[in-house]
Amino acid sequence: MGTSPQRARQPGFDIVVNSAGNSTWRGDDLLLGAESGWVEARTSCDHLSSLSSDLLHIPTPHTPCNRCHHPSENWLCLCCKDVLCSRFVNKHMLQHFQQSNHSVALSYSDLSVWCFVCEAYLDAQVIPQLRSVHEIAYILKFGQAPPVRTVEFPKVEDNQADDTLGS
Numbered sequence: 588m589g590t591s592p593q594r595a596r597q598p599g600f601d602i603v604v605n606s607a608g609n610s611t612w613r614g615d616d617l618l619l620g621a622e623s624g625w626v627e628a629r630t631s632c633d634h635l636s637s638l639s640s641d642l643l644h645i646p647t648p649h650t651p652c653n654r655c656h657h658p659s660e661n662w663l664c665l666c667c668k669d670v671l672c673s674r675f676v677n678k679h680m681l682q683h684f685q686q687s688n689h690s691v692a693l694s695y696s697d698l699s700v701w702c703f704v705c706e707a708y709l710d711a712q713v714i715p716q717l718r719s720v721h722e723i724a725y726i727l728k729f730g731q732a733p734p735v736r737t738v739e740f741p742k743v744e745d746n747q748a749d750d751t752l753g754s
């Protein structure tokens with residue numbers, strides 16, 4: 588726990604959730620982040636209304652770019668499920684956003700979610716509309732479910748059985 592792959596490039600990752608359910612970032616980490624070049628992940632985004640209604644079935648992380656067939660590290664458009672290459676290859680995901688206004692995409696290289704309108708990463712484990720597709724992409728890429736933030740595996744049945752026997 589605590590060393591999940593998608594957080595590897597976010598040293599000092601530390602969310603503080605306030606009573607309104609919004610996450611803020613500790614000042615020290617914001618400073619560190621500015622220096623090391625990473626940006627904070629937003630916990631809300633106003634551009635999720637165009638998300639695909641079926642994000643339970645998505646292309647595998649090994650799908651090549653639909654335009655230039657670049658083989659890896661592509662982006663999945665979460666609005667139409669097109670797989671397109673990054674701005675460091677042939678910018679096909681960026682062009683897709685400019686042409687279609689589909690702004691939310693998931694990176695198959697590190698499973699981060701980017702909104703082109705917010706120009707920010709979105710925290711897919713906090714935003715409800717993104718949680719399941721992030722989890723599915725994680726399973727497709729790593730073959731196992733991502734580490735959960737709230738553990739919900741009740742393992743009390745055995746203890747209860749013992750109690751009943753003893754009394």
Ligand SMILES: [Zn+2]
Binds near residue numbers: 690704
């Ligand atoms: Zn947005």
Ligand SMILES: [Zn+2]
Binds near residue numbers: 657
């Ligand atoms: Zn491409």
Ligand SMILES: [Zn+2]
Binds near residue numbers: 664665666668669689
């Ligand atoms: Zn799209």
